[in-house]
Amino acid sequence: MRLSSKVTTLLILAAVIAIAPVFFPSSYYFRVGSLIFVNGLAVAGLVILIGYAGQISLGHAGFAGIGAYACALAPVHLGLHPALAALLGALLSAAIAYLVGRPILRLKGYYLAVASLGFGILVSMVLSNEAQLTGGPDGMAVPELGLRAVLKAIGIDLSNTEFWYAFSGLVLVLGAWLALNLYHSPTGRALRALHGSEVAARTVGVDVAHYKLVAFVISAVYASVSGSLLALQNKFITPDVAGFMHSIEMVTMTVLGGAGSVLGAILGAAILTTLPQVLTIFQEYEQLMLGLVMMLVMIFMREGLLPSIARRIRGRAE
């Protein structure tokens, strides 16, 4: 029996997440792991937008910012539970993505990149300037999710970093599963069709603007949930989460690993999240490295790291 590529991908992902802790010498590695999963989730969303639909967004950190600040603000001002606040953030992100995307995605070309760039910067400016509400650039505290205490009550006692490793790992697998399902659904086929050629897709009856909008909204929800996870894990949030560099990082992770492959993009997230931890002395050149990596991948491995390598291995085997 041959497993479908969807099941294989999910099995690989789940196995790596479950087995990796065996090799962790200290609980600091759980922290790095959970950051990879949080970034991986945002990147899985971008795979839908960039990889499936062929659209570029340079402002996805804006949605991460909305998700993060929803978790900080809604519990204080609306009395919501943090989990509901994350949901509210996701709904808000979806609504904003719809409003921003609807007029713009009717146009061809790079309008989405420019508009999302402006949107991302706008969010980060609002978060920095509305200091009475958001605490300004100094940031604000985020309430505890409370799930760890519940687990403890039923006899599963995890440390903070272990809990967030497991929890964000779980959310990532869930997110990857949804993204992979989408790939094989009618929507996914429509997205891939319009990625190939908008004219051809339209000729066979695909509502191009509609499907592009669907991809944009879904990826915004992914980014928002990833922002919420980050906020809840850190229990403190600053406007940096919505910063322009964060948007660029997300796109770089996606393109590096392979925009068309969920597993590849998560690998990209893993590499770029771990890199600054390994090369602590090169902090100064981090942005330079990001640019260089992006250029090299685009020139030599246009499909991204994982698909290119996989193709090479397969090519040799045949």
Added chain:
Amino acid sequence: MKFALTTTALALILGLAAPAFADIKIGATISETGPASFLGDPEAKTLKLLVEEINAAGGVNGEKLELVIYDDGGDPNKARTFATRLVEDDEVVAVIGGTTTGTSMAIIPVFEDAEVPFISLAGAIEIIDPVKPYTFKTPHTDRMACAKIFEDMKKNAITKIGMISGSDGFGASMHKQCLSIVGDYGIEVLADETYGPTDADMTPQLTNIKGKEGIQAVLNPGFGQGPAIVTRNYAQLAVGLPLYQSHGVASDGFIELAGAEAAEGVRLPGTALLVAKLLPESDPQRAVVTAYKDAYEKATGKPVSTFGGYAHDALRILVDAIKRAGSAEPSAIRDAIEGTKGLVGTTGTVTMTAEDHLGLDLSAFRMLQIEKGGWKIVE
């Protein structure tokens, strides 16, 4: 035979290696690069310099200090990861750092959870108010700077002022703190303007302030290049009223940036470090600040800054605490830091208590005035 030799050799190597583990390991996460690098860079240089100095003089309690330092680039999320790494992976006994308020606030929970003492180098009062058992800090709070400025205004019979504040973290925080205590000094704020951190011209805001009837002085809580532009525009508009800057720009670089002519007569609260050479012989801080200034400038070839001074004080407090505790146990160090008494640093004389994890009073600030491109103490 061969086996015995190998085991002996191994045992020898292990035996030799063992003392290395006895080192006192202290950690730091500092924003050496990124937007806060002008704070973090001198802080990191100071820590490295002082640890070298202390080790050359025989270490602390006969043990050498080992400094594990990470550069968080001013990103609170990265700082949080490095903080976890310091506590969990490097297993340090205490941590200095958090260059900005954002990074400090983001990493405090890590140290409170792990019960490792943490000395922050950031300004905001939220870091130590309410008091958290394992968190301390060395820089004065913005509120103290406001109090010092308002005291000076009161002395000069100034009761009506205009404010122009930066909207960055520092400016916004100080703006808030100043407004919260301005009433206590019988001073009224008649005009309240703001500018963005990257604005290149503040003439419109200053024109508004100039046009307000009855203003006797202007206060500019800000940081970086903004205050220099305000100072230049202020001179160009010939506002003609006393201009007060904050401790955020207490450096020689500010005079250079604003130009000596425009900055003439500007007043601001600064630390003893800035005016080391002008301090009277009798000043208790003179010896400390002169020694640090000379050592720093000799080692780096760059002028000393207040921010490096914060790191200097944090390390001195820590080393003093380890000495008094006679142990490098995190909880023992914490108790000893809280018991710090009369320790003379660059920012002032530090006396901590269970309720006060900063330990400075207003005397730590000197009111300074810029004259002919240099500083003058006006007390």
